């Protein structure tokens with residue numbers, strides 16, 4: 001039995017890629033182990049969006065070097081965004097790496113591992129896609145294959161939730177972002193393929209699907225002469241028996257069309273939650289980032305969301321300390337959090353990424369201590385807004401899809417060396433229809449069912465409540481949200 005260890009850094013797209021690579025390797029006779037030391041093959045699924053994510057992988061590669069020297073037969077592979085972006089640089093920095101596999105070649109991993117293992121000289125292998133300027137659009141697109149083989153349910157963080165990739169790549173070319181290079185041109189998967197995948201997942205017990213795309217609401221695919229948009233896809237998935245909730249991330253502000261908003265409002269299983277990154281509250285900064293919209297246009301989009309889907313939660317991403325950001329422009333980002341009252345925001349200090357327009361043309365001129373201070377100010381403000389808005393749920397009831405033990409209960413169970421399925425009441429967690437995290441005490445066997453929870457307390461990130469009733473009729477739209 002061959003043993004594989006995988007470490008995943010980065011976003012949901014990478015989590016899904018790892019799930020699929022492992023499923024593929026299991027079909028080739030591998031078992032998954034918990035440490036790189038036990039493994040015959042060690043894979044790092046990497047992210048290039050921030051420098052820190054890359055540093056983590058290079059540091060892990062440094063740590064495993066001695067192990068590889070002691071066990072030269074061990075195969076070390078770097079896959080994903082960093083593999084596509086850095087390519088031979090990885091071999092230079094870490095000569096003990098055997099494989100470099102880009103995001104568009106993940107299906108080749110079993111073969112590449114076998115060839116490395118079987119070659120007498122243990123030749124290093126590299127499989128990557130074309131650069132965005134290295135061929136015609138069709139050639140470059142063809143070199144980034146969407147990777148959607150059969151899954152391994154055991155690799156999912158929860159048996160009741162699954163990511164489903166509906167598109168790959170991005171054509172927006174924000175000046176700070178490496179994704180258009182590392183994930184290639186925007187390509188939407190055929191709806192028939194996506195639907196059959198969702199049917200399989202529902203048969204495996206999945207209750208909630210999260211549709212993934214870098215700009216998921218840009219989804220468009222013509223099949224049998226008919227154009228399918230994201231709203232059409234959600235509508236079709238709504239009919240899949242067993243699926244109770246449909247989420248999608250991440251949306252691009254300019255593509256937030258009315259048909260999509262109406263779908264989120266009208267389709268019973270669509271979660272009333274949108275993740276639509278604003279990135280900055282200052283027009284000049286948005287222009288430098290080449291985000292393709294102004295603050296006023298984003299405001300207009302928010303007005304349409306609030307008007308069409310009252311009670312819809314919206315979350316955002318922000319970059320602080322981007323090139324040329326003044327104190328005034330930073331304050332405008334703070335104002336936008338006050339104005340739009342995002343459910344939560346993912347706030348990141350700008351980190352220059354080689355190969356991007358921003359790195360080539362704009363100095364990274366905001367000192368680290370200023371970035372840090374602005375980052376902390378925004379986090380504190382967002383937390384205050386989130387806590388104030390969560391407090392409005394106190395005394396109300398929300399419908400929650402139970403995911404399993406809360407983080408606290410998981411840690412306790414790990415400390416006590418228990419599985420968590422003993423039948424005793426524990427702290428459980430789930431999400432409301434507007435994507436708020438809810439914790440409450442209950443039997444761990446409730447995982448995968450829907451429960452009605454009365455909220456009696458909150459923090460900035462969590463609603464705290466207790467079970468009123470448990471709802472067991474999976475798939476019934478009438479059970480959907482009491483509020484939110």
Ligand code: SF4
Nearest residue numbers: 170172173174177179
């Ligand atoms: S929309 Fe912009 S930030 Fe998002 S993946 Fe595309 S280029 Fe990157």
